[in-house]
Amino acid sequence: MLADVASARDEEPAAGAGPGATEDQPFAAATETGAVRDGPASTAARLGVVVVHHAASRQVLDDAMRRLALAAPGARVVLVATGSSVPDPAPGWPHGTAVARVENHSYARAVNRGLALLPALPYLAFMNDDVLVSERTFDDLVAALAAEPGAGAAGPLAYDARGRLQAMGLPYRLVQRRALRAGPRADGRPATVRAPWLTGCLKVLTRQAYVATGGYDERFRFTNEDLDHGLRASRLGYANLLVATPVTHLGGSSTPGHPAFHVEGRRGGYLVTARHLPPAAGLAHRTYLLLEGGLGSLLAPGPQARAAHRAVARMAWEGAWGTSPFGATLDDR
Numbered sequence: 001m002l003a004d005v006a007s008a009r010d011e012e013p014a015a016g017a018g019p020g021a022t023e024d025q026p027f028a029a030a031t032e033t034g035a036v037r038d039g040p041a042s043t044a045a046r047l048g049v050v051v052v053h054h055a056a057s058r059q060v061l062d063d064a065m066r067r068l069a070l071a072a073p074g075a076r077v078v079l080v081a082t083g084s085s086v087p088d089p090a091p092g093w094p095h096g097t098a099v100a101r102v103e104n105h106s107y108a109r110a111v112n113r114g115l116a117l118l119p120a121l122p123y124l125a126f127m128n129d130d131v132l133v134s135e136r137t138f139d140d141l142v143a144a145l146a147a148e149p150g151a152g153a154a155g156p157l158a159y160d161a162r163g164r165l166q167a168m169g170l171p172y173r174l175v176q177r178r179a180l181r182a183g184p185r186a187d188g189r190p191a192t193v194r195a196p197w198l199t200g201c202l203k204v205l206t207r208q209a210y211v212a213t214g215g216y217d218e219r220f221r222f223t224n225e226d227l228d229h230g231l232r233a234s235r236l237g238y239a240n241l242l243v244a245t246p247v248t249h250l251g252g253s254s255t256p257g258h259p260a261f262h263v264e265g266r267r268g269g270y271l272v273t274a275r276h277l278p279p280a281a282g283l284a285h286r287t288y289l290l291l292e293g294g295l296g297s298l299l300a301p302g303p304q305a306r307a308a309h310r311a312v313a314r315m316a317w318e319g320a321w322g323t324s325p326f327g328a329t330l331d332d333r
């Protein structure tokens with residue numbers, strides 16, 4: 001059964017990320033390489049980037065945007081603001097950054113609206129407002145896609161602020177480990193391994209894969225949209241590549257405390273199972289949600305947690321998978 005929502009927890013220290021990395025220095029290789037590269041400027045001319053901004057502080061946002069400007073000079077950049085305020089571009093941001101206001105319906109909608117504002121470039125990227133890239137991030141990801149014509153998406157190894165691998169559940173952890181154990185490619189670039197899906201904190205898509213998949217499915221209101229997108233892309237023959245080039249994701253994979261987010265995560269997880277796995281897996285998943293919800297409604301600590309479990313059990317009993325606990329926006333709950 002596919003995982004529903006990853007909880008915020010620490011992964012063991014990273015064993016490395018690309019050539020030159022060590023257990024306690026995953027970014028050691030970020031500026032050390034003997035390979036001949038096209039360079040960020042060459043990559044950026046073929047790249048459009050969407051940055052989804054919701055709750056990051058101004059300091060974090062400015063840091064992320066300045067790093068993006070260095071990593072992809074000349075790229076077309078759209079900042080999609082879904083929070084209560086729309087920031088003005090600051091010195092050091094990518095030149096010509098466009099800012100668009102989009103309702104806080106879902107991360108999926110924010111990504112889709114942003115990508116629709118970009119021109120028809122060969123490579124399209126999107127990232128959270130709290131992802132800190134290195135100067136080689138996009139160069140490495142685009143190079144991985146260019147080296148494997150059947151690939152449709154590439155993503156980096158994401159670390160939290162303490163330098164630990166971002167926890168995304170056991171299946172994804174195993175892929176992360178494969179990427180860390182693999183040696184650099186013959187051209188000196190970081191290792192690349194195939195993955196069933198890629199975390200959505202930062203992804204680069206080929207334009208062909210974006211058009212073929214239609215982007216993210218906006219029925220996933222909170223989490224699971226990246227899992228569904230990766231599996232749909234794989235079905236269409238587009239490989240997902242996890243590249244051992246590091247980024248820092250300051251937000252990690254924490255889930256807000258309101259019960260609606262727990263319910264939506266479970267709903268989306270079941271939708272992924274029903275869409276991509278055999279019917280028996282869907283039956284097992286539904287049974288699990290009934291048991292988890294029933295027990296949690298009695299034993300979970302705190303009234304909010306018990307209310308969330310009761311809602312999940314009721315949803316599973318009624319088969320009400322098409323109804324999100326959110327209204328028009330994630331603030332309507």
